[in-house]
Every structure is written in structure tokens, then in C-alpha cells.
Amino acid sequence: MTRLCDLAPSNIRAIAPYQPGKPITELAREMGLKPESIVKLASNENPLGVSPKAYEAMQDALEDIARYPDGNSFALRDCVCRKFKLQPDQLVFGNGSNDILELAARAFLTPGTEAVYAQHAFAVYALVTQATGATGISVPAKDFGHDLDAMLAAVTDKTRIVFIANPNNPTGTLIGKQALRHFLASVPKHALVVLDEAYDEYLAADIKSEALSWLDEFDNLLISRTLSKAYGLAGLRVGFGVTSPAIADLMNRVRQPFNVNSVAQAAAVAALQDDEFVERSYALNQAGMLQITQGLAKLGLGYIPSYGNFVSFHVSNAAEVYQQLLKSGVIVRPVAAYEMPDYLRVSIGLHSENARFLEVLEQILQARS
Numbered sequence: 292m293t294r295l296c297d298l299a300p301s302n303i304r305a306i307a308p309y310q311p312g313k314p315i316t317e318l319a320r321e322m323g324l325k326p327e328s329i330v331k332l333a334s335n336e337n338p339l340g341v342s343p344k345a346y347e348a349m350q351d352a353l354e355d356i357a358r359y360p361d362g363n364s365f366a367l368r369d370c371v372c373r374k375f376k377l378q379p380d381q382l383v384f385g386n387g388s389n390d391i392l393e394l395a396a397r398a399f400l401t402p403g404t405e406a407v408y409a410q411h412a413f414a415v416y417a418l419v420t421q422a423t424g425a426t427g428i429s430v431p432a433k434d435f436g437h438d439l440d441a442m443l444a445a446v447t448d449k450t451r452i453v454f455i456a457n458p459n460n461p462t463g464t465l466i467g468k469q470a471l472r473h474f475l476a477s478v479p480k481h482a483l484v485v486l487d488e489a490y491d492e493y494l495a496a497d498i499k500s501e502a503l504s505w506l507d508e509f510d511n512l513l514i515s516r517t518l519s520k521a522y523g524l525a526g527l528r529v530g531f532g533v534t535s536p537a538i539a540d541l542m543n544r545v546r547q548p549f550n551v552n553s554v555a556q557a558a559a560v561a562a563l564q565d566d567e568f569v570e571r572s573y574a575l576n577q578a579g580m581l582q583i584t585q586g587l588a589k590l591g592l593g594y595i596p597s598y599g600n601f602v603s604f605h606v607s608n609a610a611e612v613y614q615q616l617l618k619s620g621v622i623v624r625p626v627a628a629y630e631m632p633d634y635l636r637v638s639i640g641l642h643s644e645n646a647r648f649l650e651v652l653e654q655i656l657q658a659r660s
């Protein structure tokens with residue numbers, strides 16, 4: 292007898308599930324550790340937590356929780372328009388920016404079409420592509436970064452989306468503005484370029500993205516931003532896409548009517564207006580990045596210079612080191628699924644968390660030698 296699950300489309304059955312960072316509560320259960328004693332540097336979350344203003348906004352929003360959210364995110368849309376000097380019809384809001392990536396895929400990909408992305412690029416690009424039945428084309432990386440020439444060469448008549456992560460996760464590599472602009476000008480108009488800028492807030496002023504100002508020029512560009520990283524709202528799930536009105540309209544047709552909840556909308560408005568919190572988060576990340584990379588160098592470990600709030604470092608027996616770190620209550624992220632089996636990715640935390648990570652790592656390496 293045929294089983295129902297065998298009747299699911301083969302592209303769905305072949306999906307390899309996303310491997311998230313291990314939650315603190317799960318490790319506490321597994322190892323019998325106190326949750327407070329665990330350091331999680333595994334999901335590029337903001338170690339400062341959330342803006343106090345956003346926290347207050349969330350509490351206020353709870354009063355109205357019996358009501359459906361505003362399906363058009365009016366207040367949030369207005370806030371984003373003012374902050375980034377955009378028009379309301381250029382925006383799509385998502386349940387995290389992962390939702391934006393998925394909406395783009397749902398709007399443009401079908402079996403027989405193709406999506407292009409880079410080797411070692413964010414795993415969600417391959418996932419959302421495969422879910423549509425389209426063909427994912429992974430283009431070999433160059434020095435762990437996007438090889439734009441090779442990606443351009445991989446674009447065919449069937450290509451509908453090219454995914455670019457800038458900076459990329461988990462490698463932390465950044466494409467320079469000129470190279471990116473040249474690439475955008477070269478991609479044929481039958482392909483949408485999805486430019487994922489989840490870590491833009493962690494870039495120094497002189498290298499921050501200017502892509503929002505390129506939207507007038509490229510009507511096949513979609514820029515995605517998230518509130519999960521520097522804005523500290525990962526648990527609430529809010530992100531947005533900025534694109535041409537015609538593309539935003541298509542994406543809005545395939546999204547759920549209430550995909551961004553009311554607490555998230557309220558928190559996002561407050562978070563986007565709290566520049567001081569984002570500046571503090573940036574400064575903490577700069578200091579922590581120095582602390583961790585200097586610490587890794589002292590341990591003789593190589594790392595990929597990173598523009599994000601995380602860094603991937605080289606260590607032999609990475610899977611074993613990951614397990615040993617877990618036993619000591621330190622959660623980092625294995626990246627074997629990104630074709631980087633000899634690397635681990637660590638998120639930049641508070642000074643004390645970074646120190647604890649380096650200390651435990653040193654003990655593990657010493658015990659091995």
C-alpha cells in the first residue's frame with residue numbers, strides 16, 4: 292500500500308532540515324547544567340538583549356493582544372519609510388527576514404526554473420528554493436566569499452532568483468560596493484537579485500550598504516533586512532524586504548495576511564528608532580570581535596575575517612571540539628552543513644562570554660596536545 296508521505300513531492304521529501312543553534316534550555320536538559328551557567332554564542336543574537344524602548348512597546352502592545360494585528364503593518368511601514376527614505380509600496384514585511392526570502396521564492400520559482408547562490412552561503416536560500424521544486428545552483432566560492440563572475444556565468448534563461456548575502460553568514464565575507472553594483476548592472480532583468488543585508492548594522496559607516504539608493508536604477512533588486520540581529524528581536528520574528536512596487540505587490544499576494552504579529556510590529560517601531568541601542572551594539576561587537584580574533588590567533592587558530600557579529604575559525608576535529616564545548620556549557624555552531632567541516636562559527640557575545648569561550652577552548656586544545 293502506498294503511504295501518504297511517499298506521495299509528497301520528491302523535492303519536499305529531499306529537504307535536509309535547517310540546523311539551528313542549540314537552545315540553552317535543550318543543552319541544560321541534556322547535560323544537567325543550570326541555564327544561567329550556559330553561554331550561547333551560536334545564533335548571532337544580540338548579547339545586549341533588546342532595546343529598553345522596544346521592551347516597553349511590547350508590554351503596551353500586550354494590552355491589545357486579543358485583536359488581530361494590522362495586516363498592513365501601517366505604523367511599522369511608516370517608520371521604515373521615514374528612517375530609510377522609502378515609499379510605502381516598496382515594502383514587504385515578514386515573520387523574520389526568512390519569510391521575505393521564502394516569499395520571493397514563492398513568487399518567482401516553480402519547477403523548471405533556477406535559483407543561483409554561493410557555496411557556503413546562508414542555508415535558507417537552498418531550502419526555500421527546494422521547497423518550490425525549482426533547481427538550486429550552488430556556485431563554488433572564492434576565498435570563502437561569493438565569486439560574482441562565476442555566479443553571473445551561472446545565470447541562464449531559467450534563472451529567476453540570484454541570492455547574495457552581504458555580509459554572508461557563516462563566512463562573514465563582504466562584497467565591495469563597486470563590485471556589487473557592477474554585478475547588479477550585469478544580471479539580466481529576468482532574474483531577481485535578492486540582496487540579504489541581515490548584518491548591515493554591524494558595518495562601519497564607510498562600508499555600509501548603499502543598495503537602498505540603487506533601487507531606482509534596478510527594478511529587479513530586492514533588499515532584505517532583519518530586526519533579529521543588531522536590533523535584538525530574534526525571538527519576535529520581524530524582517531522586511533524593499534523592492535520595486537510591482538515585485539512588492541506580488542510578494543504581498545503570497546504572504547499570510549497576518550504574518551507579522553502585533554507585539555513584533557510595536558517592538559520593531561521602537562527598536563528602529565533607538566539609534567543609541569544600535570550604536571552600543573555595534574561598539575560592543577567591534578570590541579568583542581577584536582577580543583575573540585586576538586584570542587583565536589593566540590591559540591594558533593586561523594579564522595575567516597568577518598564583517599558580521601560572528602566569526603568562523605579553523606580547528607581540526609571541529610565536531611569533537613563542538614561537543615567538548617557543549618559539555619562545558621558553551622554553545623557555538625558547527626558549519627559542516629555549509630561544506631566547512633573543519634570550522635566552527637562563534638557569535639560575538641559580552642566580554643565575559645567571549646572570555647569564557649576562549650578559556651574553555653584553550654583547555655580543550657591543551658588537553659589534546
Ligand SMILES: *Cc1c(COP(=O)(O)O)cnc(C)c1O
Pocket residue numbers: 335386387388389390413456459460487489516517518519520525528529530
Ligand atoms: C540571521 C540571518 C537572517 C535573519 O533571519 P531572520 O529570519 O530575520 O531572523 C537572514 N539572513 C542571514 C544571512 C542571516 O544570517
